[in-house]
Amino acid sequence: MNYAKYIATKAAIVTAIFAVSSGCGDDATPGDSALEGVSAITFIQRPARGAGIGNVFSYGSYEAGARLVELRPPTADGELSVLCCEDQGEEFEDIDISSYDLSFDADEVVMSARLSSDQRYGLFVLSLESGEIEQLPTDPGQHFLHPTFLPGDRIMFVTDAVVEEGAPQFQDEYNRNTTTQWGTIRRDGSELTLGARNLSHRSYPTVLSDGRVMFTQWDHLGSMNAGHLLISNPDMTNVTEGFGKEGTGVSNSYIKTVEVSPGRVVAIGTARERTVQAGAILDIRLGETYTEDGELRADQRMSEANASVQILTPHVPLNNEPAPESVGRYYDAYPLNAGEDLELLTSWSPGPVESRSLGAADLNAEFGIYLYDAAERARRPIWNEPGMWDVMPRPLEPRSAPPRIPDAGSHDFDDAVLLGSMNVYDSSLDDFEPDSIYAVRVQEGYSSEEGAPRDFGLTEHEGSARLGIAEVHDDGSWSALIPPTVPVHLQAIDEFGMSLRSEPVWISGNPGEARFCGGCHEDRASTTVINPGLTEAVSAGPFDLMSDVPRFDRKSDDFSRDEVVGVPWDQALQPIFDEHCVDCHDGSDAPHNPSWTLIDPETGDSQTITFDLRGHEVDIELGEPMLSTYSASHLSLLGPMIEDLDDADLEVEGDVPNYVQPTEARESALIQTLNPPVQYPEPDTGERAFDGPVHLLEEGRDDMSPDEYHLLILMADAGGQFYSRENIADLGEED
Amino acid sequence: MRPLITFAVVAATVGLAADVSAGRGGSASRIQNAVNSGSEDAIVAEIERAERLICPQCVEPLMELLDHDSYAVRDAAAWWFAKRPAQREEIEEMATARLHGEDSTLARNAADVLGAFRRPAALPALETAASSASLDAEARAHAVRAVGDIGHDRGNELLATAMADDSAEVRRAAVRAWRAIRQQDGAAPVVDRLTDDDARVRREAGAVVGALREDAARDALEEQVVSDSDPAARRNAAWALGRIGDGASRDALETATSDSSPLVRTTAEVALGKLR
Numbered sequence A: 001m002n003y004a005k006y007i008a009t010k011a012a013i014v015t016a017i018f019a020v021s022s023g024c025g026d027d028a029t030p031g032d033s034a035l036e037g038v039s040a041i042t043f044i045q046r047p048a049r050g051a052g053i054g055n056v057f058s059y060g061s062y063e064a065g066a067r068l069v070e071l072r073p074p075t076a077d078g079e080l081s082v083l084c085c086e087d088q089g090e091e092f093e094d095i096d097i098s099s100y101d102l103s104f105d106a107d108e109v110v111m112s113a114r115l116s117s118d119q120r121y122g123l124f125v126l127s128l129e130s131g132e133i134e135q136l137p138t139d140p141g142q143h144f145l146h147p148t149f150l151p152g153d154r155i156m157f158v159t160d161a162v163v164e165e166g167a168p169q170f171q172d173e174y175n176r177n178t179t180t181q182w183g184t185i186r187r188d189g190s191e192l193t194l195g196a197r198n199l200s201h202r203s204y205p206t207v208l209s210d211g212r213v214m215f216t217q218w219d220h221l222g223s224m225n226a227g228h229l230l231i232s233n234p235d236m237t238n239v240t241e242g243f244g245k246e247g248t249g250v251s252n253s254y255i256k257t258v259e260v261s262p263g264r265v266v267a268i269g270t271a272r273e274r275t276v277q278a279g280a281i282l283d284i285r286l287g288e289t290y291t292e293d294g295e296l297r298a299d300q301r302m303s304e305a306n307a308s309v310q311i312l313t314p315h316v317p318l319n320n321e322p323a324p325e326s327v328g329r330y331y332d333a334y335p336l337n338a339g340e341d342l343e344l345l346t347s348w349s350p351g352p353v354e355s356r357s358l359g360a361a362d363l364n365a366e367f368g369i370y371l372y373d374a375a376e377r378a379r380r381p382i383w384n385e386p387g388m389w390d391v392m393p394r395p396l397e398p399r400s401a402p403p404r405i406p407d408a409g410s411h412d413f414d415d416a417v418l419l420g421s422m423n424v425y426d427s428s429l430d431d432f433e434p435d436s437i438y439a440v441r442v443q444e445g446y447s448s449e450e451g452a453p454r455d456f457g458l459t460e461h462e463g464s465a466r467l468g469i470a471e472v473h474d475d476g477s478w479s480a481l482i483p484p485t486v487p488v489h490l491q492a493i494d495e496f497g498m499s500l501r502s503e504p505v506w507i508s509g510n511p512g513e514a515r516f517c518g519g520c521h522e523d524r525a526s527t528t529v530i531n532p533g534l535t536e537a538v539s540a541g542p543f544d545l546m547s548d549v550p551r552f553d554r555k556s557d558d559f560s561r562d563e564v565v566g567v568p569w570d571q572a573l574q575p576i577f578d579e580h581c582v583d584c585h586d587g588s589d590a591p592h593n594p595s596w597t598l599i600d601p602e603t604g605d606s607q608t609i610t611f612d613l614r615g616h617e618v619d620i621e622l623g624e625p626m627l628s629t630y631s632a633s634h635l636s637l638l639g640p641m642i643e644d645l646d647d648a649d650l651e652v653e654g655d656v657p658n659y660v661q662p663t664e665a666r667e668s669a670l671i672q673t674l675n676p677p678v679q680y681p682e683p684d685t686g687e688r689a690f691d692g693p694v695h696l697l698e699e700g701r702d703d704m705s706p707d708e709y710h711l712l713i714l715m716a717d718a719g720g721q722f723y724s725r726e727n728i729a730d731l732g733e734e735d
Numbered sequence B: 001m002r003p004l005i006t007f008a009v010v011a012a013t014v015g016l017a018a019d020v021s022a023g024r025g026g027s028a029s030r031i032q033n034a035v036n037s038g039s040e041d042a043i044v045a046e047i048e049r050a051e052r053l054i055c056p057q058c059v060e061p062l063m064e065l066l067d068h069d070s071y072a073v074r075d076a077a078a079w080w081f082a083k084r085p086a087q088r089e090e091i092e093e094m095a096t097a098r099l100h101g102e103d104s105t106l107a108r109n110a111a112d113v114l115g116a117f118r119r120p121a122a123l124p125a126l127e128t129a130a131s132s133a134s135l136d137a138e139a140r141a142h143a144v145r146a147v148g149d150i151g152h153d154r155g156n157e158l159l160a161t162a163m164a165d166d167s168a169e170v171r172r173a174a175v176r177a178w179r180a181i182r183q184q185d186g187a188a189p190v191v192d193r194l195t196d197d198d199a200r201v202r203r204e205a206g207a208v209v210g211a212l213r214e215d216a217a218r219d220a221l222e223e224q225v226v227s228d229s230d231p232a233a234r235r236n237a238a239w240a241l242g243r244i245g246d247g248a249s250r251d252a253l254e255t256a257t258s259d260s261s262p263l264v265r266t267t268a269e270v271a272l273g274k275l276r
Helices: A010-014 A355-360 A536-540 A569-580 A632-638 A642-647 A669-674 A706-718 A725-732 B007-014 B028-037 B040-049 B056-065 B071-082 B085-099 B104-117 B120-130 B137-150 B153-162 B168-180 B188-195 B199-211 B215-227 B231-244 B247-256 B265-272
Strands: A041-047 A067-072 A079-084 A096-102 A108-114 A122-127 A133-135 A144-150 A154-159 A181-186 A202-207 A213-221 A224-232 A240-243 A253-261 A264-270 A280-285 A288-292 A295-300 A308-311 A329-335 A343-349 A368-373 A378-383 A388-395 A417-421 A439-446 A463-471 A478-482 A488-493 A499-502 A514-517 A595-599 A606-610 A619-622 A624-628 A651-653 A684-688
Touching: A041 A096, A067 A096, A079 A108, A096 A388, A108 A144, A122 A144, A133 B265, A144 A202, A154 A202, A181 A202, A202 A253, A213 A253, A224 A253, A253 A280, A253 A295, A253 A329, A264 A295, A264 A329, A280 A329, A329 A388, A343 A378, A343 A388, A355 B028, A355 B040, A368 A388, A439 A478, A439 A706, A463 A478, A463 A706, A478 A536, A569 A632, A569 A706, A569 A725, A606 A619, A619 B085, A669 A706, B028 B040, B028 B056, B040 B056, B040 B071, B056 B071, B056 B085, B071 B085, B071 B104, B085 B104, B085 B120, B104 B120, B104 B137, B120 B137, B120 B153, B137 B153, B137 B168, B153 B168, B153 B188, B168 B188, B168 B199, B188 B199, B188 B215, B199 B215, B199 B231, B215 B231, B215 B247, B231 B247, B231 B265, B247 B265
Parallel strands: A096 A144, A417 A514
Antiparallel strands: A041 A067, A041 A388, A067 A079, A096 A108, A108 A122, A122 A133, A144 A154, A154 A181, A202 A213, A213 A224, A224 A240, A253 A264, A264 A280, A280 A308, A288 A295, A329 A343, A343 A368, A368 A378, A417 A478, A439 A463, A439 A488, A488 A499, A595 A606, A595 A651, A619 A624
């Protein structure tokens, strides 16, 4: 049977007797089901589509003709009625609805809807009793999506609007879209508040029974490129990691999370792109499991290290390969019980549910509503409207409202974010030597929306600016004030100014927020003990790291150790190479200029790349120029990355050196060879970071200054960027 | 045996692992397969995957994608070339020539490419296209849109001029692009568009003057919020008046709280609460 014929129609479903297997499970006849106690369900019907939903964070897709419906009873022969928006006025004739949530008392629905192609997704509240609808006041020039009710008459959403007045919204470096971030608004439309930003997308918020919120965060820092689950308070403070990192994950992205019981959620696990925002159903336990009141819960010792996951649809691909015909993919899942064996309302489509395969067959995914029995791996059809996506089913019934978590109080430092750790040596990732950490360096991240070219160099890292360092006190504590709503990542640095551990995530805080960790990625399930009550960092007060300096002024006026912010390659580094290095490392055929050769086995074209620290432009060429390398020095020290050569099926003769390891100056051959001196608390050229000679002195040349060493270290630890904010004004003036 | 599969077991037996590096694994053949499929989303995904791929075989098919019917595909292909300076320079030359030509489709595509490159050096050519009598409205609108994509304030004059274009499509694109200029200071040129003949332009204008808190728009917004025939334009006007926050707008907003459209009422009520 081909895919097109497989697509179920309502008539076929009505007559279905047996469950549709998820791939290799047994057929099952309908029996007692958690759905039997449900009098009605709601779901959205959206016109099927084949474009604009290419990755899990795509959000602008619009096709007129969506509706919110009720199915009563929730069976194939139940009565389907339209809740919205056939009777709500002519403004809604061409509506598309991307998502919705049901209020805790089941009296209202909040929807993200778009009224025409020239408008954006906005937020609408529908009274289920009266049928009256109202639009909440949001920026009509921006999209507002994925609304979810919070306790206390608030609604959380995500939006591409920007919290930072006058600044452009971050644009994802990979998919180029303007990122969505989060915000809240009161049910009456007042107090719209946007939260601190991530450098990439945040999406799919959902409220948990303890009053907190779980959401998907796209983590993109260097080679990290994945959608993980995070948890925060409803006022968008106190963000913690939830699931997906530290080896607990099974797929690239986790989306559309819904809580099953305390500490336990279901989510869709899938690849980032080409899966029509659908995938496998995952049963995620955020901590250690136990059973109480017939519920399997996992809210004890919650931490990523203690998290686990069960794949409820084991035959569904977790990557973006086409799914087998009868396996398909799941768009979403809503749990109907909380026992060991889950039953779920789901939206499922047969066929490959993969963009390329669907496109080749000129088909769309065909999501319909099903009841999924995880124990039996059986799927019972409920409703499928041909040509429409029937998605986001859930019982139309009240649920318990979680407790309201009060908004976090503000500290006494105006709008700055107070950042710090109680003991930076407390880490689940590293065993730091006592007294080895001199300070914590805070690096701001930004993307090309500020005017940089579409890349920051051969590195995969985004734009970076050093906000400063906060010295670590004797008790291991530190604190700093940083600008609000600005993504930063932290590096514990040693007395040489080199990173000992670079946190691979962006964090940010709201104005006035205090974000204090126990340590440096400490055990999240344990208690941090502070002796004897106050940390030295609190007593001494925080270091101010450009907390009130406007974004576009956060750049280097000079490149000295304590003043440098960005490290523009051409302005800060090339002069160092020109003064100290290029007399020898000039690309000439000599032992001190090792070379390697790139060969295209198909054409036989090749290019020999010789170590050269001069600043002239050079490209990688295989018959014709293939990739910008910005300058000979940048190419010699940074790239290309070996993974890219593997992907390209190119052959390499000779060793491709690894002179600069992004974010790891200490592991970089460049830094090891140069052997930098002590930087902190004062420069001391008599003490060096590594055993062995100091390269320049060994060669009988003048040594670099401590500031010059620091710039090279900072470049490597920041990610090896060629462009920085300092370049942008110059680039804008080019002819 | 229970049908559930615990990850640890799966990982141990089939080597499954979370792929945290989504931007890898591209190839010329994968791009070509995606092109053959005709799926816009698949093509874009494969181009993104090939972000840093050294791929001579990719150049020709990606060049063709610069003229794909889909804007999303053209944008992705241009992004790929933005990282490859030799081809980028060649494309810039070709695109500039197209913008000076008379083929509207080619000019539209050229504008999209230059917008994706985001180089202010393209502004003069875009200005030529935006005001060209030889190009249709779609091409001129894309030239204007590209100015917003570049986001440099040297494009402001061009946008202000385009707001008087005969075509509503161009005027709307110019209004929207105005907001996309980095560190934009005010929206005075947009104010006249609040009384544009086309409702879509008026909607966009309301959103922009509100976002940029353009005081000079207040009178027009107060008129618009109570009298515009388009509910979405009235809604946007109410929102903008709340952003501007001048107490003189109170009467107009109070009238708007009883508007016939559910798009407007709550926005007007909340805007009232923001007045000084």
